[in-house]
Amino acid sequence: MGAPKQKWTSEEEEALRRGVLKHGPGKWRTIQKDPEFSPVLSSRSNIDLKDKWRNLSFSASGLGSRDKLKVPRTKGPSSSTSPSSQTPLLLPSNKVAEALPSADPEKNSQDGKIPNSMVMEALHEIGDPNGSDIEAICHYIEQRHEVQANFRRLLTAKLRRLIAAKKIEKIDRAYKITESYGAKSLLATKSPSPKKDSAKPLKASQKGSLAVKSTALDAAAVAAMKVADTEAKAHLANEHMMEAERVLKLAEETESLVTLATEIYERCSRGEVLTIMQVAQSKFEF
Template sequence: MIIEALSALKEPNGSDNRAIISYIEQRQEVPQSFRKQLCSRLKRLVAVEKLEKVQNRYKIRKDETFGTKTPSPKQKGMRLKHVTCDSVEEASVTAAYLIAEAENKSFVAAEAVKEAERVSKMAEDTDSLLQLAKEIFETCSQGEIMLMA
């Protein structure tokens, strides 16, 4: 996704974090922690010399020969049926893009599971409170006095 963003933005001096984030967010659903993940991935790509960082801007290293075609972001919910690659470099870019997309979806799914568990716990707590309220109502409607400590 990062390589695709930098290729598409085509800024001669490179693109800053905000431009890259904006480009990706416009094309894909991203998790809340995406900005932090992006920063660490940018650092890693600089460390393995895939990207060059100059004055807080990132650009693809000139000695890297990535394929001219990058996978276009697919619409949410669509399945990738067939990918053809003309070169090893293009295949590696495509594979990296698909892996990053799968990692993103896995993260979003894990967050959704956590949220579902949280909501389930809230529902259980609410049900317990409802039961307590019913018992108090029943006791009070019979004229009994309840002391609560």
């Protein structure tokens, strides 16, 4: 590879034109490896070819009313690359347009497209609440990425498309991310991702310990229920016992009254006259 500032010779320019006509613009490495052009362009890199072709394209676009461009006519691979062995050919304007790189940044694969993420990253990282002008955006991107010569023009077109898509908005001469798009981006960033179960499988000893604990807890719960049931039954039995004692006492008192009535009846049958006071004061042995 030669020095990047080495002046191009007419032979090199002619070889470049013939290479583009044969392989098309952008095929710089293919043109370099073509045996028809490699002897002349051996001291040039693919970057040199691209830059030189851009300069030639700009020169060709300023021809004014001229619609023809002199380019060499190719006759297939030849061992001689001398300019005298080639005859110039005048091509129609439509053929020249096909050989020239496209001026539309959207269609030119060599110039490339500016990804949306590059512009959105610049606006987000600059973080100016009032927005960032195109100079600040361009400076931020140039400091972090390798850009082409017409990057400023491509950036302007990209900003217009982002405004049309309502991803950014323009305030005076500054650009900023719209609130709706910023909220969507934040929500997508913070959306939780499903976590995998990080629990490790239990060992056999741990499983046995858990089984013993579970069995002990179940047994304690059953025992507590039985104790509560027993206490309830004991309380009910105590109430029944007290009721039985009360009934027994009533029976004894009733039996005493029956005995007294029988005694009074027998004495009255024998002709004795008894008063209530006598009955009350009498002492009977039962």
